[in-house]
Structures are given as C-alpha cells and as structure tokens.
Amino acid sequence: MTAERPRTSVNAWRPSVPGISEVFHAHFTDHAYPVHTHDTWDLMILDDGAVDFALDRRLHAATGTAGVLLLPPGVPHDGRTVTTSGFRKRNLYLDDSVLPQRLVGGAVDSPVLDDELLRHRIHQLHVSLGQSGDEFESECRLSFIRERLHFHLDALRPLAPTGEANRLAGRLRELLDSRIPVGISLHEAAATLHAHPTHLIRCFKQTYGLPPHGYLTGKRIDRARHLLLDGLRPAQVATAVGFHDQAHLNRHFTRHVGTTPGRYRRNLTAPPAQPPPPTVVV
Template sequence: MHAWQPAVAGITEVLHARFTDHAYPRHTHETWDLMILDDGAVDFALDRRRHGTSDASRVVLLPPGVPHDGRTVNPGGFRKRVLYLTTDVLPERLAGPAVDGPLLGDALLRRRVHQLHAALEFDDDVLEAQSRLAFVRERLLVRLDAYRVRRPGRESDRLAERLRELLDARVRGGITLDEATGLLHAHPTHLIRSFSQAYGLPPHTYLTGRRIDQARRLLLAGERPADVAAAVGFYDQAHLSRHFTRHLGVPPARYARTARDRAR
C-alpha cells in the first residue's frame, strides 16, 4: 500500500493498494472516492445495494456521506488506485446520480484518471496534475449530467496567445492553472483546449519544453545541472534530469560532458 497527500487542491489523498483478503467495514467518507481497478475483482455495497466488478475498464465513483463497504471476491484479490476528491471538485448535490450508477463504463474517463495518477507520482509537476484533474472533473460532470463541453470558438486563438505570453513570462516561476484561469477569465478545460488547438500541445508540455531549451543553453555554457535546474524552474536536479532525459535521450550531465569533450 502507498498513500500520500498531493500538492494539488481538490485531492485530499492518493491511495495505491493491493488486497488479497481485506474487507472494508461499512463506512462513509467526507470526500468522493474515485477508483480504478488494475487487476482482480472487487465487490462492494453502496447504500445497501451490492455491486461487483472485475472490469478494469470501469471507473468506480462513490459519493460522500453514503455508506459503503468493499471486499475481495477471489483468492487473487484486487489492485486499485483511488483518488479522494473534495466537494469543491464535485458538488455533494450530485450524490444521487452516483448512487444510482457508481460503475462508469467510460474508456475516456478511465484513461484520464490513469493519466492523473501518473502526474501525481511527482509533486514537481503541479500544472500537469491540475490540468489533468480539470479534465477528470469535466468528464465526471458530463457523466453525471451536470455539464456540457464547450468547444473552442473564434476567440480561442487570442486566449491561447495570451496564455502563451503568460507562460513565456513565467518560465522559471511557473504558473498554476487557477492563476492562469483567474488572470485570463477562462474556464480551465476551455483554456487548455484553446491552447492545445492553437499550438499542438497542452500548456504544461509547452512550459516544460521552454525550460528544457533554457537548460540546454546553460549546460552548454558550463553550468552545473543542479544550478541549471533552479535557474530554469525545475523543482530540483532529479526533476530536470527526468524531463531532460525524456526529451533528449541523455541526462543533463552527459549532455554537458559532450560539449566539454568537443572543446578539448
């Protein structure tokens, strides 16, 4: 079992666990319980009605304040990943539809929840995690018949341009999704869609690319990777190394060494 509290507003806890013989007693949460099953089978009761699933493509959504339990149904147990979401993410008034249908067969939602978990593995990628949470929230609201997606229109190019200007001005310090939407008076997912439509990649990916470009120049100028990480806005040297290696196929220190070897 692995549990932690991420640096992302709206998520009180992330839980990754495998159970082979555990049974949760009947209980409630103050939060929404958003679960994906990675393998095995689970059986649970929600508001006195039993449900069961062994389908890893489904998403389980349990509302706050409603009694539920959970248990394994075979010797192999089950492996799950759970997000506990506050009522700022999903209002408590939507509990009724969730009680009526807690098992969501939605491949897009499942993929978005998986991507959010991957982003939450590292506390240094807050903008990405916030962006992915916004899209998870949007999909849940659509499934609960509480929201309709608005596609970017003619105004989207200017909105994307303004966000790009913000990102370019804050390469080192970064910006949160809440800050960006507040400054630009835009809905989070609409803002991200507008940027992605205009530039072909989401804002967090664009910002990382700008930081990598700056890091390359500083490394070639002889700066140490630890100093470069701080100078361009990465959380620490490990954060720089992870993204740098993914972009260029080599870690920062080796990249800098090739320049020194050539100079000799």
Template sequence: MSGTRAERQVRAWRPAVAGITEVLRARFTDHAYPVHTHDTWDLMLLDDGMVDFALDRRRHDATDVGRVVLLPPGVPHDGRTVSPLGFRKRVIYLSTAVLPERLAGPAVDGPILGDAALHQRVHGLYAALRDERDDGPEQCEPGDRGSGHTLEAESRLAFVRERLLAHLDGHRVRAPGREGDRLAARLRELLDARIGDGLTLDEATAILHAHPTHLIRSFSRAYGLPPHTYLTGRRIDRARRLLLAGERPVDVATAVGFYDQAHLNRHFTRHLGVSPARYARGGRRR
C-alpha cells in the same frame, strides 16, 4: 483463506494539487472494509481481480477492470475481496471543491461507470500524480515550486472533472471558437514569463477569465500541445543554454523551475537522449 497467504500492500501520498486530498495504490488478497463514509469523492480504477462493495446498502460487483468506480461523500459503503486472487486498485480522493456534494444522488444510483474515455483520463491523472510523487518532495502544498508537474496534474484533473460532470449533471462541452486563439496566445505569454516560477491552472484561469478545459483546449488547438508540455519544453531550452554557459546542473534545475537535479535529469534525458551533465561536457569539449 485456505492455501493462500493473505497479502496487503498499500501506498498513499498527498499530492501538491488543489482538490485532491490523497492518492492510494493498494493490493489485497484477503480484506474486507467495514461500513464507513468519507468526506471526499473516491475515484477508483480496478486494475486486476474482483471486488464487491455495497453503497447505501445496495451491493455492486465491480469485476470489469475497464470501468471506473465513483463513491460519493457522506454515503456509507464497504468493500471486500471475492476471489482468492484478490484485487489491485488505484484511488484518487477528490474534495467537494472538485465535485459538489449535491451530485451524490446520481453517483449512488450509478457508481460504476463504463466510460473508456473517463478511464483513460483518470489513468493519465494518476500517472501525473505518481510522476510528481516520484520526483518531488514527500509532501508539498499546492502551488509549490515545480508547478510544471502541478500544471499537468491540474489540467488532467480538469478534464476528469468535466467527464464526471457529464455523467452526474449532464454537462456539455463547448468547442473553442475564434476567441480561443486569443486565449491561447495570452496563455503562451504567461507561460513564457513564468518559466522559472511556473504557473498553476487556477492562476491562469483567474488571470485570463477562462474555464480551465476551454483554456487548455484552445491552447492545444492553437499550438499542437498542451500547456504543461509547452512549459516543460521551454524549461529544457533554458536549461540547455545555462549548461552550455558553464552553470552546474544542480543550479540549473532550480533556476529553470524543476524540483531538483533528478527532476531535471529525467526530463532532459527524455527530450535530448543524454543527461544534463553529459550535454554540458560535450559543449565544453567543443
């Protein structure tokens, strides 16, 4: 590339969420992927610039940053920059446990999805996965401690999956009925009983015999907030009581289910406007 220095920035990690094998953020000013395949679904947001790719020997031009690109497993594809400015992208790699491989055909026919709601859901999922990466360990297994973030990411993944199934398989969403209030109450009881240990979405759906998105919608309709937000709030409430009782923030963090003190600090400050240590000092002075 004349007059432009080639730049390549890549950051990847493995989140603690079942069904997601890898998350990647990248910026390229001059790069071409050779033809290759994956054993995962590649869910991509193009954040800036232009990228050209071929899927099953058909070329596509993904130039609209508001669109979502979905590449199916086992199908050859490539990718390349097409302008001196290059492109920025975020990719979430989904296993075939999230989307069955039998849906590869519709994805090959239409890999570029101009769906604003889907774009928003994928953006929210990426933010939850990045949140977990920034606050938690480098790598951890699904269901590890700190599943408040895991519950959020699992919930967001369920809604991404629902939207993708609508595109690939004609899936229709059922609105919660009166049974939704009973489901919501039972889920709240589970969350209250598992404040410290946390609760994954898979565990909740198995115990309550409910579909993930139906369960989340029922809870949100009944209580005005999603389950992961409710759980974080309950943890903050418990942390306040322990801090005022003289417990150290580092001990409080793990006692109420956060990864570590930094994780507690960020959520506590977001809720109350002060750090846990400052909150505790104020209580001692009074």
C-alpha cells in the same frame, strides 16, 4: 503444499494539487471494508481483480480494468475482494471543489462508470502524481477528469474552442512565458484570463498543438540546454529554470533530448573533431 498468497501493500500520500486530498494505492488479498462513509469523493480504478461493494444498501460489482468507481461523500458503503488473488486499486479522494454535493444522487444511482477515456485520464493523472514537480500537469489532467465526471453526473457538455481560441491561447502563452522559472497553477491562469480551465487548455492545444504543461516544460528544457552549455551544473540549472530538483530535470531532459543533463554538458563543451577533407584525384 499451499501456494503463498501475495502480500497486502498500501501506499498513500497527499499531493500538492488543489482538489485532491489523498492518493491511495493498494493491493488487498483478503481485506474487507466495514460499512463506512467519507467526507470526500472516492474515485477508484482497478488494475487487477474484482470487488463487490454495497452503496446505500444496494449491491454493485466491478471487474477488470475497464470501469471507474465513484463513491460519493456521506453515503455508507463497504467493499470486499472476490477472488483469492485479491485486487489492485488506485484511489483519488476528491473534495467539493472538484465535484459539488448536489451530484451525490447521480453517483449513488450509478457508481460504476463504463468509460475507457475517463479511466485512461485517471491513469495518466496517477502517473503524473507519482512524479515530484509535475503539479501543473496533474492540475491540467484533473481538470479534464472533473469535466468528464460532470458529463456523467450532470449531463454537461464540454465547451468547444471558438473563434477566440487563438487570442485566448496567445494570452496564456504570454503568461507562461513570463512565469517560466516560477510556474503558475491552472487555477491562477484561468482566473487571470477569465476562462474555464478545460476550455483554456483546449484552446491552447488547438492553437499550438500541445497542452500548456507540455509547452512550459519544453521552454524550461530550452533554457536548461543554454545554461548547461554555459557551464552551469545540472543541480544549479534545475533550480534556475523552475524544475523541482535535479531528478525532476533529469527525467524531463532525458525524455526531450535523449540524454541526461550531465552527459549533455560533458559531451558538448567542445566541438566534435571534424573528419579530414576528401582526397581529390586529378
């Protein structure tokens, strides 16, 4: 009796994050891509299996979960599974605002990057892209991926925080504090403060110990707690403090506080009963 082969599955969407034109997750068992090109950069990680592909008529292979594949725009390529179990992959299609066309040659020469840090950052970005309302976090994570790709293709070293890091971080904190309910994009913050996005994030984390998206989420949670104790319903609170919806509030509130907003509101509307004083033996 022949074992049933796992089914092909595909999931694709367009996130509200500048620079990413499409997110594509797939499990292919026997699909073979014909030779084709993209208008965008194709950044791919494997979660299982192996693939063979030809890029600009040169053969390449990727196996396991350590490497990163970067296929440049306008260059013909194909792809196929190697094993009967197929492969699972996650793709990001990136436009020229992330990587300029002048870097195509370097990607053609080395489309498979052995970089565990880059792969981990791409995985983190996919996780945040799968959560509605976390676009600011996704934008921050994409900024570090862009920097790492430039390091591989353009030999650009990241800027280290300087003596002005605290001043720049303080200005960003003031900006975030003034925009808690409405939020701000990383692009707007960097333009307002005249700083490179990743340099801005590094300065903030060096000064305050957490990235700016984590700081903004924490401030929103603090406001949510106060409003819940004032008697507002979780759905009202989510909108008031800047979360995408109640599910978005629930996810972050539970992670920060250890309970859902609804339970927090119900359990803390009255002070808990106090134990009786101890009996004093004379």
